[in-house]
Amino acid sequence: MAASTFWLLNALNKSYSTQTTYPVRFVYNTEELIPIKPLPEEVVINVTGKGWKLLRKSLRVEVQPAEIYIRNLPRNKFLLGSALRPALVNALDGLQLNFVVTDTLYFNFNERVSRTIPLRLDPSQKLTGEKHAVIGPALIEPDSVVFTGPSSMVDSLPSPILLRLPQEPLTEPAKIKVPINYNNKSMVTVNVKEAEVRLNVKNLVQEERQIIPEIVNVPAGREITLRPPYVLVRYQLLEDSIPSLNRDNFKAILNYKRYNRQDSTLVPELVQKPGGVRNVTLWPEHIKAVVE
Numbered sequence: 001m002a003a004s005t006f007w008l009l010n011a012l013n014k015s016y017s018t019q020t021t022y023p024v025r026f027v028y029n030t031e032e033l034i035p036i037k038p039l040p041e042e043v044v045i046n047v048t049g050k051g052w053k054l055l056r057k058s059l060r061v062e063v064q065p066a067e068i069y070i071r072n073l074p075r076n077k078f079l080l081g082s083a084l085r086p087a088l089v090n091a092l093d094g095l096q097l098n099f100v101v102t103d104t105l106y107f108n109f110n111e112r113v114s115r116t117i118p119l120r121l122d123p124s125q126k127l128t129g130e131k132h133a134v135i136g137p138a139l140i141e142p143d144s145v146v147f148t149g150p151s152s153m154v155d156s157l158p159s160p161i162l163l164r165l166p167q168e169p170l171t172e173p174a175k176i177k178v179p180i181n182y183n184n185k186s187m188v189t190v191n192v193k194e195a196e197v198r199l200n201v202k203n204l205v206q207e208e209r210q211i212i213p214e215i216v217n218v219p220a221g222r223e224i225t226l227r228p229p230y231v232l233v234r235y236q237l238l239e240d241s242i243p244s245l246n247r248d249n250f251k252a253i254l255n256y257k258r259y260n261r262q263d264s265t266l267v268p269e270l271v272q273k274p275g276g277v278r279n280v281t282l283w284p285e286h287i288k289a290v291v292e
Contacts, residue, residue, distance in 0.1 A: 017046065017047070017048040017098060018046070018047065019044060019045070019046050019101060020044070020045060020046075020047065021042045021043065021044055021045075022042060022043055022044075022045050022063075022065075022066060022088065022091070022092075023041060023042050023063060023065040023066070024040060024041065024042060024043055024065055024066045024067075024068055024084070024087070024105075025041075025065040025066070025067050025068065026039050026067075026068050026070055026107070027067050027068065027069045027070065028069070028070035028071075028109070029071075030112075031112065032111065032112055033070065033073060033109045033110070033111065033112060034109065034110055034111075034112045034149065034150050034187070035107060035108065035109055035110075036108050036109070036110050036150045036152065036153070036187060037107070037108050039107055040105045040106070040107065043066075043081065043084060043088075043100060043101075043102040043105065044100075044101035044102045045088060045097060045098075045099070045100050045101055045102070046097075046098040046099050046100075046101055047092065047095045047096060047097055047098060048095070048096040048098055064091045064093065065091065066084065066087040066088045066090070066091040067087055067091070068084070068087060068105075070109060073109060073110075073111055074107075074109055077106060077107060077108050078104050078105065078106050078107070079104070079105045079107070080103070080104055081100035081101070081102040081103050081104060081105070082100060084100055084102075084105070085097065085100060088100065110150030110151045110152050110153070111150075111151045112148065112149065112150065112151075113148070113149070113150075113151045113154050113155070114146055114147065114148045114154070115146070115147050115148075115154050115155070115157070116144050116145070116146050117144060117145060117146075117147060117157060117158075117159045117160060117161050118143060118144045118159065118160040118161070119140050119142070119143055119144060119145060119160060119161050119163055119180070119195055120140070120160040120161070120162055120163065121138050121140070121162070121163055121164075121165075121197065122162040122163060122164045123162075125164050125165060125168065126168065126169065127165065127168055127169065127170055127199065127201075128168075128169045128170050128171070128201060129169040129171070130204075130279075131203065131204050131206075131236075132169070132170065132171050132201050132202065132203060132204060133201070133202060133204050133236075133238070133278065134170070134199050134200065134201055135200045135201070135202050135238070136200050138197055138198070138199050139197070139198040139199075140163070140195050140196070140197050140198075141195060141196045141198075142192060142195060145161070145180060145190050145191055145192050145195075146190065146191045147182070147188055147189070147190050148188070148189050148190075148191075149184070149187050149188030149189060150187055150188070153183070153184045153187055153188050154188060156183075157182055157183070157188075161180060161182060163178045163180070163195060163197065164178070164181075165178060165197065166178065166179075170199060170201045171201065172201055173198075173199065173200050173201050174197075174198070174199050174201060175196060175197070175198050176196070176197050176198075176199075177194050177195075177196055177197075178194060178195050178196075178197050179193065179194045180192065180193060180194060180195060202238050202239065202240070203238070203239045204236040204237065204238060204239070204278070204279075205236065205237055205238070205239050205242060206234070206235075206236055207234075207235055207236070207237065208232055208233060208234045208235070209232075209233050209235075209247055209250060210230045210231070210232055210233075211230065211231055211233055211250050211251070211252055212229065212230055212231075213226075213230075213231050213252040213253055213254045213268050213287070214251070214252070214253045214254070215253070215254045215256060215266075216253050216254070216255055216256065217255055217256045217257045218256045219256070222256075222291055222292070223291070223292040224256070224289050224290065224291055224292070225289070225290040225292070226254070226266075226287050226288070226289055226290075227287070227288040227289075227290065228284070228287065231252045231268045231282050231283070231284075231287070232282070232283040232284075233250050233252070233270070233280065233281075233282060234280070234281045234282075234283065235273070235277040235278065235279060235280045235281075236277065236278050236279045237276050237277050237278070238276065241276045244276075245274055245276060245277070246274045247274065249272060249273060249274035250270070250272065250273055250274065251270070251271050251272035251273075252268045252269060252270050252271065252282065253268070253269050253271050254266040254267070254268055254269075254287065254289070255267075255269065259289065259291075260286075263286070264288060264289055264290065264291070265286040265287060265288055265289060266286070266287050266289045267285065267286055267287075268282045268284075268285075268287060270282055
């Protein structure tokens with residue numbers, strides 16, 4: 001055991017050349033710059049030194065990483081291994097740097113930016129069923145949010161950010177918490193995680209009414225008989241609008257210029273309706289017209 005110990009101590013006092021990895025650390029202003037992919041953490045180098053020093057370095061005992069300073073947004077996204085020599089020489093306490101084995105270090109920095117983007121409800125989402133309607137605009141609190149992160153990712157965010165309600169269809173006034181969804185959440189942060197959406201939902205009542213359509217653009221001397229002679233108007237309105245609705249304000253026409261000679265029909269068109277009605281349909285879609 002004594003002989004082995006003596007041999008080991010003697011060996012550690014000799015000089016050796018070897019290839020090893022060495023840690024590097026990027027030093028930059030985190031308030032202005034942000035890496036958009038993991039930064040390299042070590043390089044491969046060839047060094048000469050006493051066995052004691054090499055052992056300490058391999059065990060990472062009191063090892064000072066070589067510091068790579070990024071002072072402004074780099075024009076290039078790489079650094080040649082040879083350019084690391086000054087930083088490595090300063091960090092290699094007691095070791096002689098022979099050469100840098102690593103050919104190139106790759107990195108990608110973006111400017112750290114902030115951008116305010118408005119929030120809107122997704123217009124493609126149907127919020128209510130057929131017997132209910134949203135009255136007035138949706139109130140969103142807050143109406144905009146601030147995203148912070150790499151410029152390439154923040155600038156690619158859509159504007160506005162569309163919100164989708166997690167629950168539907170709505171049948172009554174609602175106040176709903178809606179998460180703010182966007183891409184690159186691991187790199188981009190937002191000052192608010194969710195928004196509150198307030199919607200005024202009211203009941204709709206279905207009604208229908210028969211009206212006599214007016215035939216327009218009929219050539220002189222022509223007589224037209226309609227089958228059926230009326231149009232059925234189906235519509236919806238708010239429950240509290242029933243007493244004030246003027247049902248005589250519906251007006252439909254049949255334009256003879258659109259007469260279909262193949263099946264002898266005219267298409268009814270609604271040209272006037274009272275305020276407050278919605279989802280208006282006409283039946284039938286085609287009326288038989290006998291021309292004499």
